[in-house]
Amino acid sequence: MDLTTINNLLNKTFTDLNLEFIGIFIKGKILTSRHIHKSERLEDYFSRLVEKSLEINEAIKNFNAEFLLSEGKDYAIMVYYLSPDIAIGIIKLGKPNFSLLKVGAQDLAKDLKKYEKDFLDHYEIYLKPKEKEEKQSEEKLIVKSKENLKEKSKQKEEITYSEEITELEKVLSSNQEIILKEETKEVDNEIPNLEDILNVKEEIGKDNTSLNDIPSLEEILLQNQDIQEELKETKEALEEITHQESVDNINEILDNIEKEFIKVIGPFGKFIMKRKKEDFFKTYNVTKYSVLKFIHSLAEDIPEAKKRETFIENTKVILLNL
Amino acid sequence: MAVKYNEILENFLRDSGAEGAVLVSVDGLAIASVLPSSADEDRVAAMGATILSLGERVTSELQKGNLEQLYIKGSSGYVIFTGVKDIAVLGVLAPVNAKLGLLLMEIQRTVKKLEQELG
Numbered sequence: 243m244d245l246t247t248i249n250n251l252l253n254k255t256f257t258d259l260n261l262e263f264i265g266i267f268i269k270g271k272i273l274t275s276r277h278i279h280k281s282e283r284l285e286d287y288f289s290r291l292v293e294k295s296l297e298i299n300e301a302i303k304n305f306n307a308e309f310l311l312s313e314g315k316d317y318a319i320m321v322y323y324l325s326p327d328i329a330i331g332i333i334k335l336g337k338p339n340f341s342l343l344k345v346g347a348q349d350l351a352k353d354l355k356k357y358e359k360d361f362l363d364h365y366e367i368y369l370k371p372k373e374k375e376e377k378q379s380e381e382k383l384i385v386k387s388k389e390n391l392k393e394k395s396k397q398k399e400e401i402t403y404s405e406e407i408t409e410l411e412k413v414l415s416s417n418q419e420i421i422l423k424e425e426t427k428e429v430d431n432e433i434p435n436l437e438d439i440l441n442v443k444e445e446i447g448k449d450n451t452s453l454n455d456i457p458s459l460e461e462i463l464l465q466n467q468d469i470q471e472e473l474k475e476t477k478e479a480l481e482e483i484t485h486q487e488s489v490d491n492i493n494e495i496l497d498n499i500e501k502e503f504i505k506v507i508g509p510f511g512k513f514i515m516k517r518k519k520e521d522f523f524k525t526y527n528v529t530k531y532s533v534l535k536f537i538h539s540l541a542e543d544i545p546e547a548k549k550r551e552t553f554i555e556n557t558k559v560i561l562l563n564l
Numbered sequence: 565m566a567v568k569y570n571e572i573l574e575n576f577l578r579d580s581g582a583e584g585a586v587l588v589s590v591d592g593l594a595i596a597s598v599l600p601s602s603a604d605e606d607r608v609a610a611m612g613a614t615i616l617s618l619g620e621r622v623t624s625e626l627q628k629g630n631l632e633q634l635y636i637k638g639s640s641g642y643v644i645f646t647g648v649k650d651i652a653v654l655g656v657l658a659p660v661n662a663k664l665g666l667l668l669m670e671i672q673r674t675v676k677k678l679e680q681e682l683g
Contacts, residue, residue, distance in 0.1 A: 262626070284625040291618040294611060298636055298643060301607035302657070305638035312619050312634035317626060319619065319634075335626065 243360035251353050252276050259346045263333040267292045268361050271369040313338045322347035498560045506553045569596035580670035584657040588613050612645045612655040648678045
């Protein structure tokens with residue numbers, strides 16, 4: 243691409259329209275420009291404006307941007323789109339004349355149209371942001387390395403799995419062998435020889451006295467009756483002991499309840515407790531439930547609600563021993 | 565509140581013959597919009613706020629004051645971005661055969677209404 247030819251074309255439009263600035267932008271990056279007052283910031287803002295304005299073709303379907311225009315009292319800004327990627331940027335100071343600017347831009351665009359491909363190639367070689375390239379290459383590298391890692395881990399997994407399976411198979415087969423050996427050993431030991439069986443028979447035949455020692459069925463039954471009677475006696479004795487223990491236990495619990503009651507209501511509580519206990523356990527058997535009911539009946543005699551609650555709480559703890 | 569802005573935009577569309585309109589905050593977020601399905605609301609909003617702001621920077625570099633309006637013509641119509649005070653941007657989508665004079669006049673009227681509403 244001959245940049246001097248491009249510059250000559252730009253110069254012609256620049257002087258014909260008496261412009262402040264003219265430039266060619268490829269994907270928002272400035273290729274070449276002509277200006278009266280050079281300002282890097284102006285070029286930067288204008289480049290970004292051109293770049294951003296190209297997004298309109300994506301924001302609105304089938305929009306196909308032709309030009310952008312902004313006019314003030316004494317200025318005009320125009321961006322004329324040669325293609326979705328290439329644009330001519332124009333700034334005119336003084337009284338704006340839209341039609342004149344448009345015609346000038348159209349003529350320049352016609353001349354530049356044949357360089358469209360060269361512009362894009364130039365962009366790829368010289369203007370394309372390096373950071374992007376680096377980022378892209380980095381991203382590619384990351385993706386590749388990730389893929390490699392995945393493949394490696396897959397292979398590893400496969401290897402380890404297959405190794406584990408073979409090891410397991412080995413262990414299982416060896417275990418089976420051991421079990422089989424042991425079983426056969428046991429069976430071998432358990433089964434007596436024919437000679438041994440015959441010897442036993444002979445011994446039984448010889449030793450008649452041992453056969454006479456075996457008790458008869460009646461004797462066995464009588465013995466069994468005796469054993470059952472003995473068992474019954476011991477059971478009764480045990481029951482007596484446990485009953486005694488449980489009675490002792492209940493008395494202990496009731497004593498504790500009495501103590502708690504006296505603590506709350508005072509020494510007079512001893513008499514109330516005695517009377518209530520006699521009345522209550524005349525009608526109820528001593529069970530966990532009946533004792534709980536008894537506690538609540540005692541609690542009814544406590545006038546203060548707070549004390550009543552503490553009494554119930556403390557006695558519940560005692561009840562746990564029942 | 566957004567209902568009120570939507571109402572203003574709908575009235576504007578009815579009076580001007582525009583295809584769509586969007587009210588955008590300076591940070592590029594749509595406040596209210598009545599856009600056709602062909603337009604991506606978020607992108608139009610963000611783009612409008614950005615290019616109007618960049619245009620203003622260009623004019624301030626040229627020492628030409630504020631940039632009030634900027635429009636893009638496409639083969640299927642126009643997109644016109646107009647500043648509403650320093651707080652918002654009004655984006656308007658108009659068909660290619662729209663009467664630009666009438667459209668620009670209606671835009672000015674709507675901008676004034678919006679300025680009153682936005683305070």
